Amino acid sequence: MTLNPRDLKILAAYELRVLFRSGPGMLALLFLGMYGVWAISKVAEYASTLNSLASGSLSQEESFVMGAVRWLADLDEAFLQRLFQDHSPFITVLFMAVAFATPLFTMVAALDQNATDISGKGIRFLLPRTTRLNLVLGRYLGTLAFWSTLLVLMGVAATLTALSLDEHHGAALVVFDGLWFTAALLLLSLPLIALMAFCGVVTGSPLLSATMGLGAYLGVWLLGGLGGWIHDGLKVFSYLLPMPLRYDLMIGTPAQVAVAGVAMLVYTAVFLGAAAWVAQKRDL
């Protein structure tokens, strides 16, 4: 089970090109693009409210809404201050909106790293020429490069939007937040793409891979999220996937950011390790 950097580079570059023409790649691009445009248009529509939040001077009506949000989301005053005053609120809101939906889009983009090639046996043209580990990791890196490209574009759009609308934060902070926004979304994508790599090699079918990945996402959300409302102990199941930590990546305390960042790497290592192990053991 050897790893060859040249093979990884070749496979990643090839996968990147393929994704810009493939169904899942185009679908993810379309979803993210439409969702991003919608989120940016909404942020622009409510620019004055966000600027009020950033200044801390809310109207009576806005204060009431924020109070309701704090109560519903169980947020404290310090958190809200970090959310809207220490960061550019435009970047923060865009991050929260994109981070909410991006797992599904990421999983769509990443659902067919090896699945079609296993079901159609096309992988057999490559197996005599490289190792299974190279195939799994190379395609993972290619998918990551593809998704990173889209996220960087999204980050640039979010930063430009914030720069043009934010009246209370300097350009340096907005750009810094924009970079952080992009890096946080990238970190969140690492384990999700790895999860889909695992689903693909386990099922060997793009449809089953999508079903397994999205099923896991929804299943964990139902069990940990909804189940957590019924019984606190069930909340632990939501940590089977990295989703509960996603907002910490950008708007948590420094300690929370660090823990969430390390956790993303650990999730990635586990999912990718499992994918490589299954690919090594199974018939292809």
Added chain:
Amino acid sequence: MRASSEGAVVLEGVHKRFGAVQALAGVDLAIPQGSCFGLVGPNGAGKTTLFSIISGFLRPSAGRVRVLGHPHGAEDLRGRLAVLPQDASWRKGIPLGRQMALCARLQGFSSADAPREVLRVLALTGMADCAGRHPDKLSHGMAKRVAIAQALIGDPAVVLLDEPISGLDPAQARAIRLLIQGESGKRTFLISSHDMPDIEALCSHVAIIKAGRIVEQRRMDELTRREAVVVFTLAEVPSEALAAPFRALAYVSAAEIRPVERKLQLTVRVDQKGIDEAAAEFIKLLMEHKATFVGLQKGTSLEDAVLKAT
């Protein structure tokens, strides 16, 4: 039968189980370097499973596989093992040339040399104009020839071909046979096929698999000439007495005329004499009796040997 530790491909005690089904039950096999090795057997005997294990697609449940002395995935095997897999599909929506260039790149070709190498091997199989085509635009025969072409990328020492001729029209089949014959000796070939005449014509060695076990593994001439018989396929119905002069020869133990698949065959069993020499004398005898023949076979056919073994 224990496989030698030398050979281009060596299998020792290979088992493969799919759930309750024992597909291979202790296969020992040694494919000599530079040979053209045929793998034959009835449907369900384990031929495709064995081929897939040698190719590294399937993992054996037990046992050991070595190609050129290395396990699958070894860096030393890079570019030295090539496979024509059966029923493998290229990715849709990507031109074949680009997909084959990926294969060439993974075999060590530079990004500049890979497209040239792809065109070279496509030309070998008469498909040079297909590099820009998409996989779903090819007929079955064309797809087969492209798949054979990818197995010839670079300079592989071992080439594994699963049913290389099936699905090809006669002209294409002949072209592929000639291609394999031309490459034989330069590299080791393993050909898995149901087509006995092709295997017999192409291969220097053969293994017969039955119920997951190798029941024969020999040089082709040892297998087909194990029985000293000369078989003539007759052009017309002979006189009933035609077999008699053959039986009268001292070195002939039996001679009979019988219909085989809508043809009449004269089978003469030879004792204490080389069959080449005996065959020459039999031809003279047939001419003396004005009997014409359209086919001559010295020894048994591979098909007969396989039928007997399985």
